[in-house]
Amino acid sequence: MTSIYVPYPMAVDAIQQETADIKTFKLAFRDSEAQEKFEFQAGQFGVFSVFGRGEAPFGIANSPTQGRYVECSVKRVGKVTNALHELNVGDTVEITVTASDEGSGIDRVETLSDHRDASFGKAYGVLIKEMRLLSRAVFVLDREGIVRHAQLVGEITEEPDYEAVLSAAEEVLKA
Numbered sequence: 323m324t325s326i327y328v329p330y331p332m333a334v335d336a337i338q339q340e341t342a343d344i345k346t347f348k349l350a351f352r353d354s355e356a357q358e359k360f361e362f363q364a365g366q367f368g369v370f371s372v373f374g375r376g377e378a379p380f381g382i383a384n385s386p387t388q389g390r391y392v393e394c395s396v397k398r399v400g401k402v403t404n405a406l407h408e409l410n411v412g413d414t415v416e417i418t419v420t421a422s423d424e425g426s427g428i429d430r431v432e433t434l435s436d437h438r439d440a441s442f443g444k445a446y447g448v449l450i451k452e453m454r455l456l457s458r459a460v461f462v463l464d465r466e467g468i469v470r471h472a473q474l475v476g477e478i479t480e481e482p483d484y485e486a487v488l489s490a491a492e493e494v495l496k497a
């Protein structure tokens with residue numbers, strides 16, 4: 323698996339305007355050796371950095387079976403996403419790829435996307451309509467699908483109360 327500490331310089335190979343504020347970037351490796359070694363899994367995200375403008379996490383949008391390049395779809399919301407939207411073909415972006423769950427013992431995680439119809443966001447009241455993003459939240463459901471614990475953090479950068487989540491999950495499993 324690719325080291326999470328190695329930043330890969332990538333060249334912007336193609337830019338697709340998806341909507342008024344979303345662009346998809348296809349990034350090609352500048353280093354052929356790095357390209358050869360690069361691996362990722364579905365659902366992984368990378369930290370993308372624009373020199374002098376900052377860095378931010380984005381999901382890798384292409385399939386791991388599609389070849390050794392990286393695509394990401396970026397919604398323009400602030401400093402880093404504006405910097406990404408200003409890039410042109412041939413410009414450089416650095417990425418580091420997060421560790422996968424491989425070897426961690428976490429093997430029953432399912433990664434889902436609510437991007438297409440926002441049905442989860444609407445049903446659970448976590449859709450930020452203006453930005454078409456989901457706010458950061460944790461829900462614990464029991465086997466019947468009844469919500470037994472819910473927390474919406476006040477600001478996206480805040481961490482949820484993990485202890486409370488785990489204890490709610492333990493209660494549900496005991497029932």
Ligand SMILES: Cc1cc2nc3c(=O)[nH]c(=O)nc-3n(C[C@H](O)[C@H](O)[C@H](O)COP(=O)(O)OP(=O)(O)OC[C@H]3O[C@@H](n4cnc5c(N)ncnc54)[C@H](O)[C@@H]3O)c2cc1C
Pocket residue numbers: 367376378379380381382394395396397398399400401402403404450453455456457478
């Ligand atoms: C694991 C992970 C994967 C992600 N994948 C993607 C992806 O594939 N595509 C994508 O477009 N974005 C993705 N994001 C969100 C993306 O990282 C943020 O939009 C980005 O960090 C914003 O940086 P900025 O400097 O442009 O905005 P800032 O200048 O930091 O923020 C501008 C404003 O937007 C608000 N804001 C920023 N991010 C969010 C957010 N996620 N939700 C609600 N409000 C927010 C801030 O509070 C602030 O008010 C992902 C985030 C995480 C944690």
